Amino acid sequence: MQALGPWLPDDPALPPVALAVSGGGDSLCLAWLARHWRKNLLAFVVDHGLRAESAQEARLTVQRLADMGVPARLLTLTTLTKGPGVAERARQARYAVLAQACREAGCLDLLLGHQADDQAETLQMRHQAGSGPEGLAGMAWMSALPDVRVVRPLLDVSRQALRNTLRGAGLAWVDDPSNQDMQAGRVRVRHSLREQDEREALWRAGLQAGAARMRRDDSRxxxxxxxxxxxxxxxxxxxxxxxxxxxxxxxxxxxxxxxxxxxxxxxxxxxxxxxxxxxxxxxxxxxxxxxxxxxEAAAMDAYGPAYAGARWDGRFELFLPSSVSRESLQVGPAGFGLDRTVRGGWPARFCATLPALWRHGQRVGIPHLGWWAEEALQGAGFLFQPPVPATGGGVYGWPEARGAWFAAHHI
Structure with a gap:
């Protein structure tokens, strides 16, 4: 964990390190291990609501975390529905609610329980999809996102080792039946990778691709x-x-x-x-x-409520003076129809994509252009903050110097 830092001191007066815990064997073992590493932790348990049993399982997981001394908060998703692309939609919704929870709790770091077998499966799926060199680096050990740094400390530990660790500690976990659904692409890949040597070969190839990706990032x-x-x-x-x-x-x-x-x-x-x-x-x-x-103007988000910290179009964060009235204030695209003098020499189709403040259907501020219809808004601004940096957004291939896939398949 020290090599995956830096970390805030383990002090209850400082923000805790967050963990995403589903209740499955991987994330529950992550929590058990993290509890032996530090005390100042906060787990988030997401109930996706896609199965009738999920709410009960989430509450059970919160209790199991409490029993091992890890405080936990339950996060419930209410908008997910079954159907095409449900796995990807659920993943995106889960990351969004976790990022928001970290922001609200002041957490700078979020630990995820992805492990070595997950990495091998991800690499196989990307091979099959014809991913380029970037994708073949697999999941990053560390990723810098706008709200939080995501850390995956178990990427060189096998699924079997984690479950054996829980058994040795006398701990039970939840088995999600969707992990046996052969209609899911990942499940099919998991069943196809029966040989441990094949999984390890994929994992090692990912290390090499990850190291190469970081060299390209530096050059880029x-x-x-x-x-x-x-x-x-x-x-x-x-x-x-x-x-x-x-x-x-x-x-x-x-x-x-x-x-x-x-x-x-x-x-x-x-x-x-x-x-x-x-x-x-x-x-x-x-x-x-x-x-x-x-x-692209047509691809941008529509209007949303304006408040300090609001994110619009997944790219801009709003800074808003506390003195500004938020009544009917919205964030949305600046759109067309701006006078040439307002645009400052930029093309109309560029300026149409800028974030703007609106009230009662009228533009009242475009911070990037320094244009204001309401004087009180002049302290407002938008920070361009995409979810993934153009370069340097992740650390890949990190354990290469440590030597190897942990041979803890049966420990």
Whole structure:
């Protein structure tokens, strides 16, 4: 854990380290191990509500955590429904509610229970999907998200080792029947990877790909610093020559406010064509003597309530003076119809994608343009903060120096 730091001191006067605990063997063992590492912890148990038994299982998990001395809060999802893409929708909803809970509790770090077999399965799924080098690095040991740093300390420990650890401690866990549903892609991959040697080979390949990804990240950072300009408006000016497809992909992810990059083949076609186009909610625009990546207006979020800390379109965080009246105040796209003098020389289609403050259906402030219809709003502002940085957003391949997949398959 020390190598995965830095960590705040284990002091009850400081924010706790958060844990996401489903009640399954992996996350419950994570909690048990973390309790032996430090005292100042806070677990979050998410009830997804997709099964009739989930509420009871979540309450049972909260009690089990309390019994081992880990305080826990129950988070209930009410909007999920069964149907196509439920696994991905549930994952996104779970991350969103966990990030919000960490923000409210002041937690800077969130521990997740993904383990070595999960990593091997993820890599196999990405191989099958034809993922590029970025995807084949697997899950990161550490990821810097806007609200919290996500840490996966168990990525070199097998599923069997974790369950054996719980058995040795006399602890029970919840087995989710969806983990046996052969309609789910991950479950099918799990059943196909029967041989431990095959899993370990995948895991080791992920370490190598992860180390290579971090070297590319370092190189990419220098390249972006020399050739690109990241604008606070959420635009990226690329210069006269388009970046290579891999670099262009992460920039599109950044401007679009997405967690995952677009399909590699689509990015390659976009880069090779060298024409204005739209991909993954981002416009590639020719402007003056170079290229610019701008959010696609039609893909942006609609209007939402305006309050300090509000996130809009997954990319902007609102700073709002406490003296401002929030009555009927909303965040939404600036839209078209702005006078040329207001736009400060920027094209109308760029400015249409800016976050703006609205009241009673009227624009009352566009902080990035320094335009205000209400004087009291002049202290307001938006920080461009996409969910994943363009570079340096994760630590991959970290245990390479430690030597190996833990041979704790039967311990």
């Amino acid at each position: 950072t220098m390249s972006f610093a020399r050739q690109g300009t990241f604008r606070p408006e959420g635009w990226v000016c690329l210069g006269p020559v388009l970046p290579e497809p891999e670099d262009l992909s992460v920039l599109i992810r950044c401007v679009g406010g997405q967690i995952y990059p677009p399909a590699p083949a689509a990015v390659r076609r976009l880069q090779a064509a060298g024409q204005e186009a739209t991909l993954a909610g981002v416009q590639l625009v020719r402007w003056r003597s170079g290229w610019v990546l701008v959010r």
